[in-house]
Amino acid sequence: MITSPQNAKLKEVRRLARAGGARFRSASSRFVAEGEDLVLAAEAAGWTAVEQYVTPDSDLPGVLVEPGLLAKVSALGSGSRVIAVYEQRWAPAPTGPVCVALWGVGDPGNVGTVLRSALAFGAASVAVGPGCADPFSPKAVRASMGAVFAVPVARVRSVNELPAPAIALAARTGEPVRGPQAGTLVIGAERTGLPDDVLAACAQTAHIPISGSAESLNAAMAATVGLYEMTRNT
Template sequence: MTETVTSLQNSAVKLAAALQQKKRREESGLFVVEGVRLCEELLASGWEIEFGLFTESAASQERAAQLIQEAGRRCRMTQVSEAVLAKAAETEQPQGVLFAARQVVVPINQLLSAENQMFVVVDGVQDPGNLGTILRTADAAGADAVIVTAGSTDPFSGKALRASMGSIFHLPLAVGICHADLLTAFGQAKVRLFATALEAASCYLEADFRGSLAVVFGNEGKGVSTELLAHADRNLFIPIYGQAESLNVAAAAAVILYEAARQRRG
């Protein structure tokens, strides 16, 4: 019979709970993944898993039990009470299993080793749901990597992870990149820079998205930073035909990235 941890003072439980805070994620390089589907995506990705927590109820379900058994070959799995898992988890109704894993981020120069790549740059986006959705869209549209600039929300937060639906495990990711380093790297690799903007911009349907390219999507309120706009090879806008002021940044990313995908695969 498997012993069930009921103490909130258990070291793994305390660490998992602490990783809800961005500061602790940055200090440790770890993050928490919750739920059967996301944990399956993590396991399939090959990313390093530090430990896992699960409940007796989850272990009695076939799909979760298979996940727990497979994960047990790679890391320490600890059965905990429902109350303890609720403390360790971020979601209000956890699915009975969570993993703590090590973040995988790539230096920007390593991303630029091949030609004719398409990069998605997330510049100052603050809503984790928007960031996660952009990650998911970038993955679906065939982007080669996602670059998150300094000052953006954390892609390893629980809400961003859930919004990405596992796409964070599929794409190379650079995080916390300052504008100067980004522009230097793109300049050296001869990557064209397209930025979404409302002024001095042309319709995205007129742009040529082929070749080595980065498309920048900016902050929900302020848009793309003035520094990146000043160095953009082309500014893009999406025409609005109704009375809406603009599109949500994640919706705009979907529109533009799928036009890019159409051209690049045409």
């Protein structure tokens, strides 16, 4: 059992568990998942942990750690009975028939929620464009509720890399999103939306009709509604 706070592996877990998610990390290709639900979701999706640390009261296998020590390296306020370390997996390219692409979505919670929605509505992949939060950051992994292990994630730099047609989601512009429809739903930054060059590169522009005084939906909500519209009746 690990009983020392100076244990080198625990120090690495702490660094990964508290890593920022605003942009991609270059220092490590590993990430952490905390809690039984996420670890079981990874196992169900065929992921094998590089390392797995558990407290004595956990039913999962792993290296035993004194409960107080595992709580100190955890990013969760209440600690966790299991923390697992995984290698990131990036798909070589996004695939269809339905894909969702994120451009400049800087909130890791929104990125994780989009992954969860992509899984719920049967999207084949999620593409992460420039300026996005790291989908393997702790907050994004937690928000995905395990979807990060089940939905292929690819990095892209150009709209041309996306499954066609690329459909830019913009506030009050273009036709309402309708389905069933194949292609890539392209979601922009929380405040500024999609850059002009990305809008111009997309084959279509669409919007989600909203009423009342609200100007727009946040990125994760917009992606969820858009995916529902694109995939319903399929």
